[in-house]
Amino acid sequence: SSGINAEYGGGGSNEISAAISVYDAADKNSSIEQYAMRAFGEALESVPMALAENSGLSPFSTLAEVKSRQIKEGNPRLGIDCMDKGESDMRVQHVIETLIGKKQQIMLATQLVRMILKIDDVRSPGEGEE
Numbered sequence: 001s002s003g004i005n006a007e008y009g010g011g012g013s014n015e016i017s018a019a020i021s022v023y024d025a026a027d028k029n030s031s032i033e034q035y036a037m038r039a040f041g042e043a044l045e046s047v048p049m050a051l052a053e054n055s056g057l058s059p060f061s062t063l064a065e066v067k068s069r070q071i072k073e074g075n076p077r078l079g080i081d082c083m084d085k086g087e088s089d090m091r092v093q094h095v096i097e098t099l100i101g102k103k104q105q106i107m108l109a110t111q112l113v114r115m116i117l118k119i120d121d122v123r124s125p126g127e128g129e130e
Contacts (some may be wrong), residue, residue: 009090010097011079012048016067019044043109048080055082 008014019041026037045063052062062080066088070078079090087093 006099007096008099008102009077009079010095011082011088011090011093012051012066013070013077013079013090014097014102015044015047016063016070016079017076020067020071043113051080051082055080055084057082 022037022041022044026034026041029037045067048066049059049063053059057080066078066080069088070076075089077091078088079095081088081093083093085093090096
């Protein structure tokens with residue numbers, strides 16, 4: 001189902017899928033903004049890396065493997081197999097997140113970074129305001 005109460009795979013699958021899309025967009029951007037886009041992609045990847053590390057897995061190799069499989073298989077539901085069940089499809093594992101919860105998490109994190117940049121006077125006033 002779609003809509004605000006829609007459920008999506010958890011286990012970092014959404015963040016990996018979003019990061020892949022952000023990197024693709026950055027590759028098509030020749031301006032200096034591409035560096036900020038790549039940093040945003042890296043920030044998204046910190047969620048599945050933390051899940052992997054907290055589950056006793058190697059964060060870099062686990063992320064690389066799942067990311068590669070998402071791209072190869074075209075399956076955005078592949079995430080971190082934290083329970084070592086041998087299944088990376090979060091829908092099959094019944095590991096889910098709601099769209100509204102994930103959207104609020106990303107918006108809050110983005111607002112926090114904007115506040116920090118504004119405090120550090122890295123951003124010019126009014127830049128990126130919505």
